[in-house]
Amino acid sequence: MHYGPHTAADRARMLGALGLSSIDQLFDDIPAALRASKLDLPDPEPELELAARLSALAARNRTDLASFLGAGVYRHWSPPAVDQILLRGEWYTAYTPYQPEISQGTLQSIYEYESLLAELVDLDVVSASHYDGAAATAEAALMTCRQTHRDRVLVSRAVHPHYRETLRTYFSGGLQLEEIPLVAGGDAAGTTDLDALERMLAEPDRPVAGVIAAQPDFLGLLEPMPAIGELAHAAGALFVAVVEPIGLSVLAPPGAYGADIAAGEGQPLGIAPQYGGPYLGILATTDALVRQIPGRLVGMTTDLDGQRAFVMTMRAREQDIRRDKAASNICTNQALLALAASVYLTTVGPHGLRDVAALGAARASELEAALAAVGAPRIHPGPYLNEFAIRVPNARLIHRRLLDRGILAGLVLADAEPGDTSLADGLLVCTTEVTTRDEIDLFAEALAEILGGRPAGVEAGAGSGGSALAGSAR
Amino acid sequence: MVPTDLHYTKDHEWVRVDGDEATVGITAYATEQLGDIVFVELPDVGRSLDQFATFGVVESVKAVSDLFAPVGGEVLETNAALTGQPELVNSEPYEGGWMVRLRLADAAQLDELLDATAYDALIAAG
Numbered sequence: 103m104h105y106g107p108h109t110a111a112d113r114a115r116m117l118g119a120l121g122l123s124s125i126d127q128l129f130d131d132i133p134a135a136l137r138a139s140k141l142d143l144p145d146p147e148p149e150l151e152l153a154a155r156l157s158a159l160a161a162r163n164r165t166d167l168a169s170f171l172g173a174g175v176y177r178h179w180s181p182p183a184v185d186q187i188l189l190r191g192e193w194y195t196a197y198t199p200y201q202p203e204i205s206q207g208t209l210q211s212i213y214e215y216e217s218l219l220a221e222l223v224d225l226d227v228v229s230a231s232h233y234d235g236a237a238a239t240a241e242a243a244l245m246t247c248r249q250t251h252r253d254r255v256l257v258s259r260a261v262h263p264h265y266r267e268t269l270r271t272y273f274s275g276g277l278q279l280e281e282i283p284l285v286a287g288g289d290a291a292g293t294t295d296l297d298a299l300e301r302m303l304a305e306p307d308r309p310v311a312g313v314i315a316a317q318p319d320f321l322g323l324l325e326p327m328p329a330i331g332e333l334a335h336a337a338g339a340l341f342v343a344v345v346e347p348i349g350l351s352v353l354a355p356p357g358a359y360g361a362d363i364a365a366g367e368g369q370p371l372g373i374a375p376q377y378g379g380p381y382l383g384i385l386a387t388t389d390a391l392v393r394q395i396p397g398r399l400v401g402m403t404t405d406l407d408g409q410r411a412f413v414m415t416m417r418a419r420e421q422d423i424r425r426d427k428a429a430s431n432i433c434t435n436q437a438l439l440a441l442a443a444s445v446y447l448t449t450v451g452p453h454g455l456r457d458v459a460a461l462g463a464a465r466a467s468e469l470e471a472a473l474a475a476v477g478a479p480r481i482h483p484g485p486y487l488n489e490f491a492i493r494v495p496n497a498r499l500i501h502r503r504l505l506d507r508g509i510l511a512g513l514v515l516a517d518a519e520p521g522d523t524s525l526a527d528g529l530l531v532c533t534t535e536v537t538t539r540d541e542i543d544l545f546a547e548a549l550a551e552i553l554g555g556r557p558a559g560v561e562a563g564a565g566s567g568g569s570a571l572a573g574s575a576r
Numbered sequence: 577m578v579p580t581d582l583h584y585t586k587d588h589e590w591v592r593v594d595g596d597e598a599t600v601g602i603t604a605y606a607t608e609q610l611g612d613i614v615f616v617e618l619p620d621v622g623r624s625l626d627q628f629a630t631f632g633v634v635e636s637v638k639a640v641s642d643l644f645a646p647v648g649g650e651v652l653e654t655n656a657a658l659t660g661q662p663e664l665v666n667s668e669p670y671e672g673g674w675m676v677r678l679r680l681a682d683a684a685q686l687d688e689l690l691d692a693t694a695y696d697a698l699i700a701a702g
Contacts, residue, residue: 393615393635424640 168541169510170469172489172532173320173518174235174262175381176370178348178458179536181449184372184442198437200398202413208437209412213400215440218447222350223364224357225386229397231440232383235367236268239314239344241385241430242365243269245394246312246340247277248429254278255312256302258294258330260319261344263518269314282313286524292321292482292491296329303337310337312363316344317353320518321530322489323482328359335360340391347371347384347443349487351455352463356386363387372446373439382439393419396430458535462488465533465542472546473531477553481528489532491515497527500552507548509541577696578603579670583646583686584695585628590670591646591689593680598647601674602634602665605699610636613665618654618675625649627685631676634665647685649678 108116113125122128129137147155169177188194192207199205216228232238243255255273257266259281266281273279282302285295294315303310313334317325331341343361348370356364368382369375387395393416401415421428450458466488470480473492481491494500497514504511515528533542582590588606592599607613615635625631627648634641654676657664665673690698 393617419635419640427640427642 167505167508167510168544170512170531170533170537170545171510173513173530174264174367175375176348176532176534177375177536178370178534180372180374180446183449184445187445188438188442193438193441200414202411206412209400209414211441211444212398212437213402213412215444216400218444219347219384219386222347222355222447223345223384223386224355225361225364226389227392227395227399228384228386229395229399231368231436232385232397233436234379234381234383235344235365236262236265238365238383238385239265239342240268240272241396242342242363243312243314244272244430245363245387245391246342249340249391249394250309250311250338252309252311254280254308254310255314256280256282256299256310257314258282258316258319258325259284260292260294260321260323260325261314261316262320265344289483291484292323293319293325293484294330296326296333299330299333303333303339310334310339312340312342314342314344318346318349318487318489321482321491322486322532324353324485324487327354327361331360345384348455348459348462351452352459353487362391368439368443371443373442380436380439382436382443392416394429459487461535462533462537465535465537466490468539469531469533469537469542469545472542473549476546476550478549481525488534489530491525491528491530493527494529494549494553495527497529500549501529503552504545504548509545509548511545578692580692582670583689583691585644585646585689586698587644589644589646593683593686596680597652598649598678598680599674600646600676600678601669602643603695604669607666607669610634610639610641612637613662616658616662616665616675618658619651621651621653623651625651625678627688643675645678646689647678648681651676652679653677
């Protein structure tokens, strides 16, 4: 699709057709006080100087660190084809054209995205697409309320704190949101407390619309998703699984354990970690809930000549038609980021995706052994995939001192979950396929020195009993 | 001329009363305005509706509209055939395309509806 600016003559002709003499007249209906008059912007600068200033700002970002930070956003290797394709002019536009007569390429790319993600989550319908995982999770929660005509949603305390905050914002208008506590000790420590969930579901006269749990959870642990789903369904509630897409290549997908809705952050699929996004909100559901899912749905059909064609479908639920009764205020999508996910998945392929997940898990197992050997053991005993919490004395101080040595030692859990004393000395650390053994050794050795313990002396490839895939693979 | 044995709303629903049961659908005029109907969302059996309350949604290829109950009452039955064949609403608006059957709460509510002559005049006026 091509875009060209209007000339002064174009504008004059359009205004003439409307019987107006100036563009300002077009906005006469908006009170003058509400119109933007002057934006508070600095004076223009020459492009060369501006580029130099922005480059200097960008250079202040630390890209030299050995990073073990995940906590919802993950570093992955992205095939160069991903960015190369995104930068093509046909895609790289602020506006997503949807008219089928001129936009078959865009519509097909959205259809491909929806098909690829549907395969990954093993559900019938995927919408394209939402701002981020938190927004998609909140939309999923609203779907459960609309479908069940109930207004109470239970979210596991082990769902990402930012997602819970977004849920609270969405639910501040009268819907009820309650947090399911986590198991305090024992083998299941740090995962959703099933007994507490059962009690909350059984409260008289307080029917639950939906139950939300994450796999893996915020602490990296694997949740008993089938059991959570069964409890939810027995109480007439819907089950929302918050998922991480790369892990889905080795973990059971939401469709396999009876989830009604899957939501998640698509950033790991070819989108670089960047402060504040934009990211990719994944939202998927079953045929039974297709009329509740917000966002764009693209279908494949045949045109008048019998040729394959792609069109937007189920449009009638959306805001421009349904106004205040629309399924959501979402009325468009960030097509470029959905495209990144499609190109990533297509170039990496199903086997490659499994390799990515498995390598991240293997590195995590090595990291666990290396850190435990220098006095920073895991907090929780349960299985994990590629992220886990460790305990170190004075976690915040240690984190800062490691940063001085070029190591980003994950997330200080006391900052993310200040109310949880069991995490007070915790760091949430993560590995992916881009984590190297050298980085793991560097982390362990630096930590050993700071803690005053013995040097790491960890052998590459050392594994440990508490790790990863055992018992959780498909 | 629309069927003379029915009562009508200004929102283009019809109701047929048989004893204390009331069958509700939308008029042929409504289906022509909506175009091909692809989905009808109906209430749960047992739900109690007030007169003129929203009881469901009808979705066509180009629009979605709320459905309003011409009379109040408890939902006795919904037309299960519409799940698989929503096009019945287009082809047989007054017969196979019916939507819900209610237990009529108050026959006096019928006085607030239009008869066939008044409804014909309404749609003739556009």
